[in-house]
Amino acid sequence: MIVFGLLKESVSFAIVSLVTNKLRTILSLLGITIGIFAIIIVFTIVDSLEQNLRKSVQSLGDDVVFVQKWPWTFGPDYPWWKYMNRPVPDYPELNKILENCDGAQSAAFLISSRITIKYKSNSIERVNINCASHQYDRVKNFEIADGRYFTDIESASGRPVAVIGDLLAKALFPNQNPIGEMVKINGAKVMVIGVFKKEGESILGGSVDTEVLVPINYARTLIDIRNEDLDPQILVRAKPGISNDDLIDELTGLMRSIRKLKPRSDDNFALNQTSLISNQFDSLFGVVGVVGWVIGGFSILVGGFGIANIMFVSVKERTNIIGIQKSLGAKNYFILSQFLFEAIFLSLIGGTIGLLIVFLLTLIAGDSIGMEIVLSKSNIILGFTISILIGVVSGFVPAYGASQLDPVEAIRSN
Amino acid sequence: MQSSVKRPVLIRIICILGFIWIVFSFPSVFSPAIKKMGDWYPALFGLIVACSFISYIGVWHMKRWGVQLFAITFFVKEAVLFMVNDVSYPGIAFSVFFLTSMLFFYKRMDLNL
Structure with missing residues (x-):
């Protein structure tokens, strides 16, 4: 119960710190916002296109074979002159x-x-x-x-x-x-x-x-x-x-x-089936997904470095406060959780804004292009997961450093 | 922030290899391949990567909780990989070697956070 109370207190410390330094908070969460936006928007578009395409292909019939003159797919060296005479x-x-x-x-x-x-x-x-x-x-x-x-x-x-x-x-x-x-x-x-x-x-x-x-x-x-x-x-x-x-x-x-x-x-004659079309699109969507993943990954990386940087600055700035807290009996995990929660909150707020922008864009795009674009549950979970993960990974080292500070040296620091 | 216990070279190498693994694993959390395995799989995989990262930090600072967290993460990770039928035997061998090496120096490690 005491631990829970301490954790609650460290959360409120983190929130106060974020609210106090508004401009710094906004600038540091921008990186995460852009990163989450880049990844989730690509995944949302790819998923929606894939879903619409599968629906269209299914309407042709999964278990139907089409007897035709021309095949639906062929390689670069296909003998079209032979097909012509069929x-x-x-x-x-x-x-x-x-x-x-x-x-x-x-x-x-x-x-x-x-x-x-x-x-x-x-x-x-x-x-x-x-x-x-x-x-x-x-x-x-x-x-x-x-x-x-x-x-x-x-x-x-x-x-x-x-x-x-x-x-x-x-x-x-x-x-x-x-x-x-x-x-x-x-x-x-x-x-x-x-x-x-x-x-x-x-x-x-x-x-x-x-x-x-x-x-x-x-x-x-x-x-x-x-x-x-x-x-x-x-x-x-x-x-x-x-x-x-x-x-x-x-x-x-x-x-x-x-x-x-x-x-x-x-x-x-050619015997065609719908899987020929869906296989072609599977590889296309695979490539688009990987491109989005790489672009978004770099944005996330930059965002993560931004948060880590801000957290190091935050620890440096509040070193004497950490010293006072520790000399008054604050445990290491209290200091650790205080800074870790701050990083996670920062990242989570950035991620939520990114997801909200994607959601608004799906509403606007859905009406204008006439195709259903949906921000799926899996992409929402993914967005929050990445946000929390970035917060933990970029915030843990500064937070752990803060928790290990010597109280006397921390109080003396400027 | 300096740990009172001197860090052995083997632990140093293990942690550096571990951090490299984290760098490569981190982007795969949101890779299309992981996403296809299920809605919650990226979250679970992300948790495993985050815990691994924290455990390596702990081990780097010669803390016992780092080894404990590494062991828990290892078993959870393998259980999850077993469930999704994606077990990698070289991966298990590496992790077992890392864990054994960490346990070898376990008594020399710091008990506190």
């Missing part, structure tokens, strides 16, 4: 995959294009239209907020029906329910049967909020679905318990047999 996936190949692929839970054929969509006097140009086969809702992750998805019959017979994005619905049908209304897509009348649930902006682009989805069999009447520019692709989702690697192995064999490739000839 055939694009076509609709009959989808049926063969559905019939023969044991590892596939569902699969869909998809093409994308740009169209003009109109409703009465409202018109929106260059809207992304996805034309998909029936199982698309089982392959792609999306929710329908209002209305419904296509029925089997609508997909098979190619009825003029569409599911539209939330932003499109609001723009075309202000203050009106779009379900059952007829819109014009490139001049053809199409009935809106559903509205996608609002997804928000995607860091990879292609949010469903601004998309139109129609059955592929209807799209044949609007556009040439064999056009290579429409990026035809087959999306295959793995059965639960089947890994993407197993599915890719099976699809490789299946696609080779569908395209009747000779045993020694190269594949003329």
Whole structure:
């Protein structure tokens, strides 16, 4: 209890010292503020970007394999001239995959294009239209907020029906329910049967909020679905318990047999998966994180030296007071804790200000750039940890020096 | 501030090596690799680094509490590393050598703070 009381007293001594020398306190905590700010702002941006990207990649489907002409990633010496001559996936190949692929839970054929969509006097140009086969809702992750998805019959017979994005619905049908209304897509009348649930902006682009989805069999009447520019692709989702690697192995064999490739000839298709994108970004974020760590580390180092310097000055300045305290019976740990708490407080205040600046910037940036930037719990803990650590490491040597002073010599000093 | 006990050369070398380890460990507290291990891991690792630093200061001044703090920090550190499956056997060997050397001079060390 006595120890606790002494510690409490040493804390109040530390606070009084900080308040008395306001300018010195402010100048010394600036270093820590800048250091914590530099580290935490970089980590916050990297974490937020990574989180947004992962969310976007997940919306494409973790367990989906994309059968396409071009691979998503390639090295500097990739033979693009060979890829140029590859055939694009076509609709009959989808049926063969559905019939023969044991590892596939569902699969869909998809093409994308740009169209003009109109409703009465409202018109929106260059809207992304996805034309998909029936199982698309089982392959792609999306929710329908209002209305419904296509029925089997609508997909098979190619009825003029569409599911539209939330932003499109609001723009075309202000203050009106779009379900059952007829819109014009490139001049053809199409009935809106559903509205996608609002997804928000995607860091990879292609949010469903601004998309139109129609059955592929209807799209044949609007556009040439064999056009290579429409990026035809087959999306295959793995059965639960089947890994993407197993599915890719099976699809490789299946696609080779569908395209009747000779045993020694190269594949003329690419099997892409979302991990290809996330792996690319993992290395990028790793580099950005390390750069931020190095820059912030140096700022913290400078801040730490600043605090150590101030603490040495503080001890020198109060040497005779330390002597008086010791001659009146103050224990070594009382003097030690007094100066150590002062260093920790100083550092903690600096760190808290740094964290507050980051927090305010995340609020401002979040509104202006339209991407959610969050100061996470882990970064707050990290900020406080670094602050306390800097306080302890830079304050312990001066504090310990003060605690070891001889009372008589300390009182005599000027 | 001078300790009444003369510091042996071995202790001097150990402390200098220890301070060098602290210099390299300190930035790793807020490194992305440590951060990925969990929300509280940087705090725990920071505590271990701070305690190690203080213990080396104590040992440098030939204080027994320095050795005691070093021993406690060593066991806590290894327990944590064991839990996160990141045990380094050369690290353990170095720490055991340091601790044994410190204990060799333990009786010559000062009992007070």
